Amino acid sequence: NAGVTQTPKFQVLKTGQSMTLQCAQDMNHEYMSWYRQDPGMGLRLIHYSVGAGITDQGEVPNGYNVSRSTTEDFPLRLLSAAPSQTSVYFCASSRQASYNEQFFGPGTRLTVL
Amino acid sequence: GQQVMQIPQYQHVQEGEDFTTYCNSSTTLSNIQWYKQRPGGHPVFLIQLVKSGEVKKQKRLTFQFGEAKKNSSLHITATQTTDVGTYFCAGPRNQFYFGTGTSLTVIP
Numbered sequence: 001n002a003g004v005t006q007t008p009k010f011q012v013l014k015t016g017q018s019m020t021l022q023c024a025q026d027m028n029h030e031y032m033s034w035y036r037q038d039p040g041m042g043l044r045l046i047h048y049s050v051g052a053g054i055t056d057q058g059e060v061p062n063g064y065n066v067s068r069s070t071t072e073d074f075p076l077r078l079l080s081a082a083p084s085q086t087s088v089y090f091c092a093s094s095r096q097a098s099y100n101e102q103f104f105g106p107g108t109r110l111t112v113l
Numbered sequence: 114g115q116q117v118m119q120i121p122q123y124q125h126v127q128e129g130e131d132f133t134t135y136c137n138s139s140t141t142l143s144n145i146q147w148y149k150q151r152p153g154g155h156p157v158f159l160i161q162l163v164k165s166g167e168v169k170k171q172k173r174l175t176f177q178f179g180e181a182k183k184n185s186s187l188h189i190t191a192t193q194t195t196d197v198g199t200y201f202c203a204g205p206r207n208q209f210y211f212g213t214g215t216s217l218t219v220i221p
Contacts, residue, residue, distance in 0.1 A: 035211070042201065042214045090156070097205060101146065101161065
């Protein structure tokens with residue numbers, strides 16, 4: 001099993017550009033989520049999904065969209081990149097939302113100029 | 114905002130000293146999880162506590178869940194350089210909310 005994979009590992013964008021961060025898991029997990037990590041801020045939840053076709057907002061959803069058309073994939077879209085979105089982004093999955101450990105991908109380091 | 118708060122934010126210790134990080138929630142948690150993130154890496158699950166007052170040990174690491182299920186602690190005995198990293202608690206409900214983390218530096 002590859003676990004949770006994320007692409008790309010690094011990305012540089014210009015302000016106003018859009019892009020999609022890819023996340024996939026091969027563990028048949030129902031719950032998937034996206035976090036951003038900034039110095040001193042810990043891990044902040046952007047969006048999450050409890051199953052295919054179901055998504056919801058976390059604590060910092062503005063500027064990001066998600067969809068969950070399959071159990072395996074959970075892409076994160078930046079609609080119009082802003083310098084404030086410069087961060088490290090982690091995707092994670094678990095069998096269910098609670099009482100199950102989360103498995104994290106290796107992360108995507110995004111810089112918006 | 115953050116559902117769980119962690120203190121301290123940073124901790125520097127001499128190798129061999131003990132280390133403790135605390136996690137506090139304003140609401141009762143059904144369970145609490147702890148993760149470790151090595152520098153440049155991603156968070157990795159350490160343990161989950163479910164019962165009120167529960168104590169679990171993993172070698173030099175001791176995890177506690179408070180009686181009211183609103184706080185938790187991670188204690189490392191005799192730190193080693195391999196303990197370096199950031200330790201996060203997470204209080205899942207319908208979704209996972211992580212604490213702000215404690216960054217541990219171990220000075221050889």
